[in-house]
Amino acid sequence: MGRFVRSPKDVVTGLLLIFLAAWFAWLGADLPIGRAIRMGPGYFPLVLCGILAALGLIVLLTGLAFRGDVEVDEDARRIAIPWQGMILITVSVVLFGLAVRPLGLGPAIGLAVFISSAASRRFTLVSGAAMAAVMVLFAWAVFVHGLGLPLPMLGPWLGGY
Amino acid sequence: MEIFDHLALGFSVAFTFQNLFYCFLGVLLGTLIGVLPGLGPVPTIAMLLPITFGLPPVAALIMLSGIYYGAQYGGSTTAILINLPGESSSVVTAIDGYQMARQGRAGAALATAALGSFFAGSVATFLLAVFAPPLADVALKFGPPEYFSLMVLGLVASVSLASGSVVKALAMVVLGILLGLSGQDVYTGTPRFTFDLIELADGIEFVALAMGLFGMVEIIRNLEDEHGRSVLVQKVKGLLLTKEDFKRIIAPVLRGTVLGSFLGILPGGGAMLSSFAAYSIEKRVSKYPEQFGKGAIEGVAGPESANNAGAQTSFIPMLTLGIPSNPVMALMIGALIIQGIVPGPNVVNEQPNLFWGLIASMWLGNLMLVILNLPLIGMWVRLLTVPYHILFPLIIGFCCIGVYSVNNNVYDVYAMAAFGVFGYLLVKLDCEPAPLLLGFIIGPMLEEYLRRAMLISRGDPTVFVTRPLSAVMLAMAVLALAVVLLPSVRKKREEAFKE
Secondary structure, eight states, rough: GGGBSOHHHHHHHHHHHHHHHHHHHHTTSOOOOOOOOBTTTTHHHHHHHHHHHHHHHHHHHBBOOOOOSSSSOGGGGGOOOOHHHHHHHHHHHHHHHHHHTTTTTTHHHHHHHHHHTTTTTOHHHHHHHHHHHHHHHHHIIIIIISSOOOSSSSOOGGGGO | HHHHHHHHHHHHTTTTTTHHHHHHHHHHHHHHHHTTTOOHHHHHHHHGGGGOOOOOOOOHHHHHHHHHHHHHHHHHHHHHHHHHOOGGGHHHHHHHHHHHHHHOOOHHHHHHHHHHHHHHHHHHHHHHHHHHHHHHHHHHTTTHHHHHHHHHHHHHHHHHHSSOHHHHHHHHHHHHHHTTTTTTTTOOEEESTTTOOGGTOOOOOHHHHHHIIIHHHHHHHHHHOOOOOOOOOOOOOSSSOOOOHHHHHHHHHHHHHHHHHHHHHHSOHHHHHHHHHHOOOOHHHOOOOGGGTSSOTTHHHHHHHHHHHHHHHHHHHHHHSSSSSHHHHHHHHHHHTTTTOOOOTHHHHHHHHHHHHHHHHHHHHHHHHHHHTTTTHHHHHHHTTTTTHHHHHHHHHHHHHHHHHHHHHHHHHHHHHHHHHHHHHHHTTTSSSSHHHHHHHHHHHHHHHHHHHHTTTTTTTTTTHHHHHHHHHHHHHHHHHHHHHHHHHHHHHHHHHHO
8 A cells, every 4th residue: 555556446446357357368268269250259258358457457557646645535445344244145145045956945035034134233033033934925925826936935855846 | 190000009008907907016116116215126127027037028028117117206205205315316306305395395396206207208208109110220221330339339328428437337348248248159159258067058147147236236235334214204295286386397397308308318328317417407597596405396397307208218229229228228128038039120110019018008107106106105105114124135035036036046046146245346446337237238249240240341340430320330439438538528527426
């Protein structure tokens, strides 16, 4: 950091974009490129990676200060992230994915709603459980019974099919 | 007149019991999510996309569009009553609308918003009916180079009209295109960016991307600042406007309608930009500029008409060219594709039922909205007391079921989670996810037309500038980019978005 960085946000963004460009280029490294008249599957992605890297470089450079007296973008320095909420919500979605096949829709959706509700500061065990129950009922009534989606409420681990 | 035959056909489609029902359901849901802060039309439509599988295409589109323009109505209600815009397009309505409510004129403000929106919506729908078919005929004559240039123009224009850093927005578009290219290459069948997973052979699921970037990101954002929403609602009375009110709102409504209709057609335009532009114009031309910010009725009439007109006309490029001008339209294109309809100029001619039925339903929908909003206002206000910590776990639940039911593929669920975290990171870095979604939708088409154009021209890239139409469109794209990057314009633009 220090006096060369004007906006850490822009520096991080620039680096992220350049990294993504390099990553996509690496992922597509084996794709045949072909020539302009008959482009291979690797042609257009490679062009895009070039553009993305160039844009990333521009963002990176705008975030750096080449003269020491440039005022620091104070606003850009403060980044508050609700870690607990973000992690709980992500975990609840991933758990749904893990549970929906073996346990079935009912337990999976109940788990997801219960765990994500813990992301709020006003979470209580009772309210979380109540919401999970409401959602399970609703999912059964609307998605399974009403719309007839082929999703078993109980999976093979719980005696369903 | 041919147009009357078409409209007759449209109304005969829209007036079936099923379509009326889905139209009503759409505007009802739209009003509901418009009233509820923290839940916008994009995540709602993304959540409901999988459900529209089972519906006929007309009913699906009628319902989804109803959600979009219904949200414009609902958003203004909360903006006026509790200074909390339910929708980004109602931000400016809150300025004067809330002041009016504090002076005991909430009824007048609500009536102005509803009537202005209804008038603007009707006019803009008429414009859509008149201008869309000829535009589609022109587009039918486009070759691959023209299409490619048109898409470039659309993407660039949407970036330059959006708020925030242009370079970052462009980067988001490019990233979106790259993500959109994942899956099998159309020409050779070679898998690209699939990590050797069979589940990703069809590419990244659009619904997963949209729900992650908009649904989950919104929730994490709202958790940042979990303040108690104390709702103090004034009693709403006197929904009738006085004669003087009427005189004062006629001109702003007309101006807002014209402005919104025009800005809605532009890529990146739509409801939000229209309302901001309308407010600054009203402030400039008003005879009582000192009243603005203190409860000027013009400050409600202009933006409310403009945002509804813009919401309506943004359907024009989507229906005639197959090019989305904002994320909602990108989702509509997704809905068309799910239904097996190829978006583009052929929709108007090959699917007259769909096209004219949708237009007729917009009229009916706007009428339903006036009825839903004015007499039933009390019911909507009560909904505001639903606390967010009850709302968001249910939204997560809907997102999970919705995304899983598209393909019964758990990888789509994981993709949604990943895009939620990634999207939140982008938002924290001041990169808006909307351009990414546009790039994702347009990406595969862009590549296809590029390859076809190069094949026709035998590998000569000058084809894009030697064909006149294509050259004009590319020149406009360069111009749009140059203009927003000029230092003087850049400053003004930042001011305009701050206002």
